[in-house]
Amino acid sequence: MKPLNRINDFVVSFATINGSGSASANNLFAKVVFRLGVPVSPKNIFPSNIQGLPTWYEVRVSEQGYVGRRGDVDLMVAVNGQTLRRDYDSVVSGGYFVYDSSKPLPEDFQRDDVVTIGIPMTRLVTEAIDKPKMRPLLRNIVYVGGLAALLDMEPDPFVDALNSQYRKNVQLAEPNIQALQLGYTYVRQHYPDTCRLKVQPRDRTGDAIMMDGNTAMALGAIYGGATVVGWYPITPSTSIIEAFGRYVQKFRLEEDGRCKAAIVQAEDELAAIGIVIGATWNGARAFTATSGPGISLMTEFLGLAYFAEIPAVVIDVQRAGPSTGMPTRTQQSDLLACAYASHGDTKHPLLFPGDPRECFEMTAAAFDYADRLQTPVIVLSDLDLGMNDHFSPPLAWDPQHRYDRGKVLDAEQLDALTERWGRYRDVDGDGICFRTYPGTHPDKGVYFTRGTSRDEYSAYTEDSGAYTRNMQRLLKKWETAKEVLPKPEITVARKDARVGVIFYGSTTPVAREVIDQLHRRGCPINSMRIRAFPFQQEVWDFIRTHELVIVIEQNRDGQMRTLLINEGDVPPQTLLSVVHYNGLPIAGRELIVTLEETLAAHGLVVAAMSNETGGVS
Amino acid sequence: MTFFRPAFRHPDLPPNAAGFHRRDYEGGLSTLCAGCGHDSICNAIIDACFELALPPHRIAKLSGIGCSSKTPAYFLGRSHGFNSVHGRMPSIATGANMANRDLIYLGVSGDGDTASIGMGQFVHAARRNLNMTYIVMNNGCYGLTKGQFSATADKGSKSKQGNVNLLESIDLCELAIQLGAGFVARSFSGDKAQLVPLIKAGLSHHGLSFIDVISPCVTFNNNPESTKSYHWVREHSEATGTFDFVPFRQTITADYADDTVQEVVLHDSSVIHLHKHPNGPDITDRRQAIDNLEDHKEQGVILTGVLYVNPDSQDTHDILQTSVRPLNSLTEADLCPGAQALEAVNTAHR
Numbered sequence: 001m002k003p004l005n006r007i008n009d010f011v012v013s014f015a016t017i018n019g020s021g022s023a024s025a026n027n028l029f030a031k032v033v034f035r036l037g038v039p040v041s042p043k044n045i046f047p048s049n050i051q052g053l054p055t056w057y058e059v060r061v062s063e064q065g066y067v068g069r070r071g072d073v074d075l076m077v078a079v080n081g082q083t084l085r086r087d088y089d090s091v092v093s094g095g096y097f098v099y100d101s102s103k104p105l106p107e108d109f110q111r112d113d114v115v116t117i118g119i120p121m122t123r124l125v126t127e128a129i130d131k132p133k134m135r136p137l138l139r140n141i142v143y144v145g146g147l148a149a150l151l152d153m154e155p156d157p158f159v160d161a162l163n164s165q166y167r168k169n170v171q172l173a174e175p176n177i178q179a180l181q182l183g184y185t186y187v188r189q190h191y192p193d194t195c196r197l198k199v200q201p202r203d204r205t206g207d208a209i210m211m212d213g214n215t216a217m218a219l220g221a222i223y224g225g226a227t228v229v230g231w232y233p234i235t236p237s238t239s240i241i242e243a244f245g246r247y248v249q250k251f252r253l254e255e256d257g258r259c260k261a262a263i264v265q266a267e268d269e270l271a272a273i274g275i276v277i278g279a280t281w282n283g284a285r286a287f288t289a290t291s292g293p294g295i296s297l298m299t300e301f302l303g304l305a306y307f308a309e310i311p312a313v314v315i316d317v318q319r320a321g322p323s324t325g326m327p328t329r330t331q332q333s334d335l336l337a338c339a340y341a342s343h344g345d346t347k348h349p350l351l352f353p354g355d356p357r358e359c360f361e362m363t364a365a366a367f368d369y370a371d372r373l374q375t376p377v378i379v380l381s382d383l384d385l386g387m388n389d390h391f392s393p394p395l396a397w398d399p400q401h402r403y404d405r406g407k408v409l410d411a412e413q414l415d416a417l418t419e420r421w422g423r424y425r426d427v428d429g430d431g432i433c434f435r436t437y438p439g440t441h442p443d444k445g446v447y448f449t450r451g452t453s454r455d456e457y458s459a460y461t462e463d464s465g466a467y468t469r470n471m472q473r474l475l476k477k478w479e480t481a482k483e484v485l486p487k488p489e490i491t492v493a494r495k496d497a498r499v500g501v502i503f504y505g506s507t508t509p510v511a512r513e514v515i516d517q518l519h520r521r522g523c524p525i526n527s528m529r530i531r532a533f534p535f536q537q538e539v540w541d542f543i544r545t546h547e548l549v550i551v552i553e554q555n556r557d558g559q560m561r562t563l564l565i566n567e568g569d570v571p572p573q574t575l576l577s578v579v580h581y582n583g584l585p586i587a588g589r590e591l592i593v594t595l596e597e598t599l600a601a602h603g604l605v606v607a608a609m610s611n612e613t614g615g616v617s
Numbered sequence: 618m619t620f621f622r623p624a625f626r627h628p629d630l631p632p633n634a635a636g637f638h639r640r641d642y643e644g645g646l647s648t649l650c651a652g653c654g655h656d657s658i659c660n661a662i663i664d665a666c667f668e669l670a671l672p673p674h675r676i677a678k679l680s681g682i683g684c685s686s687k688t689p690a691y692f693l694g695r696s697h698g699f700n701s702v703h704g705r706m707p708s709i710a711t712g713a714n715m716a717n718r719d720l721i722y723l724g725v726s727g728d729g730d731t732a733s734i735g736m737g738q739f740v741h742a743a744r745r746n747l748n749m750t751y752i753v754m755n756n757g758c759y760g761l762t763k764g765q766f767s768a769t770a771d772k773g774s775k776s777k778q779g780n781v782n783l784l785e786s787i788d789l790c791e792l793a794i795q796l797g798a799g800f801v802a803r804s805f806s807g808d809k810a811q812l813v814p815l816i817k818a819g820l821s822h823h824g825l826s827f828i829d830v831i832s833p834c835v836t837f838n839n840n841p842e843s844t845k846s847y848h849w850v851r852e853h854s855e856a857t858g859t860f861d862f863v864p865f866r867q868t869i870t871a872d873y874a875d876d877t878v879q880e881v882v883l884h885d886s887s888v889i890h891l892h893k894h895p896n897g898p899d900i901t902d903r904r905q906a907i908d909n910l911e912d913h914k915e916q917g918v919i920l921t922g923v924l925y926v927n928p929d930s931q932d933t934h935d936i937l938q939t940s941v942r943p944l945n946s947l948t949e950a951d952l953c954p955g956a957q958a959l960e961a962v963n964t965a966h967r
Contacts, residue, residue, distance in 0.1 A: 211966045223959070227945070228716055230712060252952070258938050260944065262939045267740075274705045274711070277701075277712060278713040281709070282945055284717070286712060300702055304702050395962065446694070446697055450699075
């Protein structure tokens with residue numbers, strides 16, 4: 001057996017039990033790697049449960065900056081007896097298996113292609129730590145210390161991180177540091193030079209940050225000027241609202257302690273979106289955050305907002321469906337449900353952020369788009385993007401940016417009007433009409449909002465002509481939306497490349513890595529990252545100029561492909577679907593195999609590449 | 618269409634204290650059936666707003682779906698209106714109220730809209746004690762879909778087609794009291810003398826004012842065996858006592874014998890004087906208010922009037938500790954922390 005021998009390019013997995021405090025220990029490891037200047041990507045693979053079930057925390061270390069999920073495990077830290085066998089089997093050939101040797105491994109654990117490293121974690125903490133209550137938590141720190149020694153990392157950055165983590169609770173720092181040293185020393189003594197995976201300090205992180213998408217979206221809502229929130233708890237979106245609440249306390253308190261935001265926990269998602277629509281109708285910026293089941297409940301109201309032309313920002317952090325599905329697993333499977341949410345002829349602008357920075361920017365911008373277009377705008381994130389920390393460019397805010405409140409008439413403008421105002425009269429041809437907020441003017445600008453059909457002056461009518469004119473105008477507004485929304489990001493590897501790949505959202509880092517890889521192997525592929533719906537001309541041009549277009553997405557039915565075929569003049573056979581939908585974040589090693597097969601089926605054979613690196617190939 | 622409104626108004630009709638005439642509070646022509654109780658309630662709303670001299674454009678009127686929810690088109694034509702989706706008026710009202718605490722919110726709903734499809738939203742608006750007046754036009758049936766029983770239809774009540782309601786009815790007032798609404802009243806569309814001051818008191822109360830108005834459906838549920846018919850309600854109702862509502866602008870001049878008058882001072886210093894039986898229940902006591910309702914129900918009597926008031930009630934804004942300024946008036950300078958603060962956030966994430 002040849003043990004894996006790599007620097008800053010491998011995957012570590014921590015197999016633990018949820019609710020046992022392992023998350024913060026695992027996070028400590030990822031954070032220190034990041035602070036050593038090496039790009040890193042932690043992913044929490046967790047069950048829909050509070051305590052006692054198996055959970056994994058995968059950390060990909062990638063000096064090259066590939067921070068999508070790779071797949072496979074090079075080094076397993078197995079501290080969950082329930083999954084020991086499975087964890088042992090899942091280590092790649094040549095990999096390392098670290099376990100708690102306070103109990104011997106079962107006799108049938110006899111792989112000869114894996115380096116087995118036993119650290120008596122439980123015994124070490126039992127001997128050294130007086131307080132029995134603290135032992136389970138500190139056992140987690142013992143394996144972090146052991147891992148540091150195995151990977152040739154200095155203990156100092158870990159000590160620094162612990163000190164800063166417990167700066168408000170200094171008496172906790174000491175036992176943590178002690179536990180770290182226990183693991184570190186034990187490995188140094190018993191397993192010197194055993195592991196050939198190394199973390200070495202680099203300067204590859206620049207000004208990047210480590211942040212989860214949900215936090216970034218909460219900040220986006222703060223910066224975008226949201227003041228009213230209607231919400232109902234649902235995984236994996238809840239932490240957006242929690243973070244928003246924390247940032248309200250930090251940034252939005254008045255001197256008397258009152259806050260410049262109303263966060264209303266509603267009785268259900270029907271009410272949550274109703275609160276948003278009531279607030280935006282009344283001139284505030286408002287949003288809700290939910291997941292698939294919530295979107296289902298919100299659809300009736302989304303249709304009202306579409307037809308009555310009321311702005312709304314909805315964040316959908318997608319999880320695996322249908323129905324309750326797998327609440328703590330990721331997917332991109334609400335696309336069609338969101339694009340055409342509600343009965344009747346409805347469609348809604350969608351945004352597809354690809355990293356936390358874009359989560360921030362697009363959420364903030366969504367308020368401008370919703371106000372400008374007077375319609376609901378849905379920002380589609382997913383559990384992987386929303387709840388995992390991501391290596392991301394820093395968040396940026398342009399101080400010159402001013403909120404675009406769209407076409408709203410104030411009292412002065414109403415007084416200056418020379419012709420009769422109509423709430424649903426398009427005076428300048430973009431399909432968007434001027435609105436007023438309640439209470440603006442004593443006798444001008446009043447109208448009655450309704451989901452029933454009405455004429456240009458918002459008077460109830462069932463007249464076919466008035467109804468059809470209105471529906472046509474909404475289509476014109478749909479065209480305007482294409483100019484307002486962000487364009488796709490197109491990367492041209494070679495002008496004459498025959499193959500184009502389309503992806504969006506959290507698939508982005510994996511897709512980019514795989515495309516790089518195929519390019520290096522002599523198969524140039526152009527790519528397009530879709531950032532918004534409705535699709536702009538650039539999308540159709542990209543598809544038209546490639547012989548084969550592969551749409552990579554994380555759902556079973558190829559929903560983006562369906563949307564493209566439905567919305568454009570695209571021959572269905574030119575769009576090939578590559579999907580991943582098992583609930584785990586899409587992984588590069590699986591994706592490249594599927595892509596190779598798809599290309600081979602169309603006569604494009606990609607040269608093989610030696611597997612010396614830890615990358616996807 | 619129930620009536621044609623004459624275009625002529627007497628030129629000497631006096632304006633109210635704010636300089637508005639009654640017609641400034643009127644709306645479009647009703648399209649409800651002739652004799653519908655809802656039209657009487659609309660007129661009572663118009664009278665109440667006129668008499669309180671509320672600026673019409675500072676009122677927002679909201680509704681769900683159903684005959685009752687069509688009515689905001691028939692009053693307050695100078696107020697913004699929102700006819701939302703079935704059973705969801707309370708959430709729209711909640712959002713609107715959160716956005717601008719300075720407007721007056723008047724929600725109109727029906728018994729189907731509130732007690733069935735919108736039950737969840739109703740009870741939670743009451744729990745939040747949203748600052749609004751919530752009127753249910755209660756006829757015990759679904760009018761727009763031709764007469765099916767609603768959840769407020771009394772057990773044993775018979776419809777025009779002869780069907781008997783076999784299910785327990787929901788008493789919305791009792792629920793509202795339990796759930797923390799600050800002002801709860803019941804009235805009858807045929808009793809304008811009681812209804813107008815009730816709506817005025819409701820509009821003046823800070824918190825959720827819930828007014829259940831029995832409003833017979835002349836087309837589907839006005840037969841003698843229906844407990845929501847004009848005839849039945851007239852025969853079987855009893856008021857908690859006559860009462861005066863004194864808006865805060867007016868001086869109290871009348872003197873009442875202490876043992877028969879309960880005085881309740883509302884948040885805006887308006888006063889309700891309730892002339893009640895000497896040993897009648899205290900309307901500021903939740904338990905007594907509920908017992909009172911149940912006692913009358915046992916006797917087959919519909920109790921009307923002010924059923925419960927909590928003059929110190931805290932509304933949603935008080936509970937959430939939101940800014941005293943309307944949130945929709947806050948600008949970028951109030952809301953956006955700026956680039957420098959964001960850089961500090963970035964640093965905390967390295």
